[in-house]
Amino acid sequence: MRIVMFGYQTWGHRTLQALLESDHEVVLAATHPKSEHAYEKIWDDSVADLAAEHGIPVLLRNRPDDEELMGRLKEADPDLIVANNWRTWIPPQIFGLPRRGTLNVHDSLLPAYAGFSPIIWALINGEKEVGVTAHMMNEELDAGDIVVQRAVPVGPSDTATDLFHRTVDLIGPIVAESLDFIASGRTDFAPQDRSKASFFHKRSIEDSRIDWNWPAEDIERLVRAQSDPYPNAFTHYRGERVRVLKASVSKGVYGGTPGRVFIREGDGVVIVAGADARRGRSRGLVIERVRTEDGTDLPATDYFRTMGGYLTDRP
Incomplete structure (x- = not known):
């Protein structure tokens, strides 16, 4: 498959690395410019640098809403978009463009903890496990059908840093498994139970x-x-x-x-x-x-x- 990648920080970097290690072709990478936001300076492995090392064209954008980006996407002619930690809404004209749709990778056990900083919010709220979900993107943020989901337990002394490392290590295997399912033609993915959904905002210093x-x-x-x-x-x-x-x-x-x-x-x-x-x-x-x-x-x-x-x- 021809794949376009949308992503940012270490989550996006791990996703791009998994794509590069697959049998598929990454034809374009879109990522955000570096940020001075306190939380976005953490875990900031560069998607742009990794893409450049492998000769993949890179687009730097804060939002995916300009004609040049849309033109480049159409020229790339993707079978699939894979997104992880893209910070703004991706509109239907983009996520619906690829022949096989758009796969989003999110670091929570959807439908719970959609939105931002899910591991931090889950730990604050005393959840017994956290995880990573790969799902097909639709019009509602983090709400599409689940392709692959994996969980890890939360121990009584675990920190957000501990849980970050455990969940980020799930990204590679989840992406690889999801690509196999999608490439095989499978579409029988699991709908989310929206009655169990929750949505959280991006954290700021005030929240500490x-x-x-x-x-x-x-x-x-x-x-x-x-x-x-x-x-x-x-x-x-x-x-x-x-x-x-x-x-x-x-x-x-x-x-x-x-x-x-x-x-x-x-x-x-x-x-x-x-x-x-x-x-x-x-x-x-x-x-x-x-x-x-x-x-x-x-x-x-x-x-x-x-x-x-x-x-x-x-x-």
Whole structure:
């Protein structure tokens, strides 16, 4: 098959690599220009560089909506478009152009977690597994029939970084299997159950701000979901922004006002958490390691020298 690839960052890079290792011909690659967005500077292996190394023509676009791109696609005469981590909507005149349609590869277990940053949102929400889905594209974002889907379990201490590495390793095999199915002429793919669909927005720094009214269990997952190299979960103490690098849920139950720097427990310092903390039935968050505004990493017991005072969402 003649294949055009749409993709960006490491997800797109892995997809293009899988296409190059297949028996099919990659005739054109479309990717986004480099971005200064905090989340788009992470896992930024270049689709453009990989394509250029293999003599594949490259188009740099923020959106696929100009006449030149459409003309180049028609000249490429693709049997299939394969997309992964293309950041904007691909219109019907493009995804419907190839003879066999467009295959999109998405890093969630669709129909859940369509949209952006699915691994991070899934970890925050306490999902037991995450994964990758290859599906045929239609008019609704991330909603087409499923060709191949694979899952990996989420462990109790897994970070978003751990889950990124496990899911990105699924891309190559999933792409290869999907290409075999499509090339064979199969079209009996599984429709998504749209009653189970969810759709999430792109994350920003604001989404890493800790709300001490959340239960400690939820905040602990937020910390793991914002592991290095992601922008860390953060709070403020005495006017300074503090990034929380490692935390756990307290063994003890503590009452009071959410955000209170309360007591030492184990290797860390307990922060009162939860909207019902005043009832004395909530576990706290044990902060174990922090990063200060100047980039210094410290044990929480060194940073919080005395108990008392409050962590707040604003300076």
